Amino acid sequence: MEDETLLLFDMASICNRLLAIRDRISLAVLEADGDHVWMISYGILALGGAAARIERADRGYLARTVSSTIPWSDVIGTRNILAHGYDIVDPLTLWRFLERDIPDMSQALETALQATRKDTPSP
Numbered sequence: 001m002e003d004e005t006l007l008l009f010d011m012a013s014i015c016n017r018l019l020a021i022r023d024r025i026s027l028a029v030l031e032a033d034g035d036h037v038w039m040i041s042y043g044i045l046a047l048g049g050a051a052a053r054i055e056r057a058d059r060g061y062l063a064r065t066v067s068s069t070i071p072w073s074d075v076i077g078t079r080n081i082l083a084h085g086y087d088i089v090d091p092l093t094l095w096r097f098l099e100r101d102i103p104d105m106s107q108a109l110e111t112a113l114q115a116t117r118k119d120t121p122s123p
Contacts, residue, residue, distance in 0.1 A: 004054060005113070005116055007050045007053055007054050008054075008109055008112055008113055008116075009113060010046075010050050011047055011050045011051070011105075011109050012106060012109040012110055012113060014043050014046050014047050014050070015047070015102050015105055015106035015109060016106065017043060018040060018043045018044075018047075018098060018102050019098070019102055019103065019106060021036065021039060021040060021043075021098075022095075022098040022099070022102070027091070027092065027095045030091045030094065030095055031091045031092070037089055037091055037094060040094050040098065041082050041089055041094065044078055044079060044082055044094070044097065045079050045082055045083060047075055047079065047105075048075050048076050048077075048078060048079020048080065048082075048083075049079060051070075051072050051075040051076050051079070052076050052079070054072070070104075070105050070108050070109075071101075074101075075101075075105070078097065
């Protein structure tokens with residue numbers, strides 16, 4: 001079984017990278033630049049992959065603590081759409097995901113990881 005804490009940490013790191021990209025560009029840049037579409041798509045693919053591994057692990061303690069704020073099925077579904085429809089990726093859909101979903105997901109993951117740090121005994 002994979003370490004759920006590491007998966008959530010990876011997901012938080014990916015969210016931070018996606019937010020950093022979003023902060024450097026605009027929708028117009030995204031629509032005009034296939035490289036940015038590719039970078040953002042890859043980040044969402046990675047997020048969905050990690051979410052699927054958590055889902056298969058029957059959502060352990062940490063995932064359950066953030067399950068009400070993270071739409072796991074939507075993240076996995078978005079990943080599947082990108083993976084199988086990569087040739088028809090809509091920049092506006094990616095932008096909306098960056099604007100609406102990633103900030104909340106990032107916050108929920110950070111909250112769960114902070115709770116883990118508090119629950120972990122010091123050496």
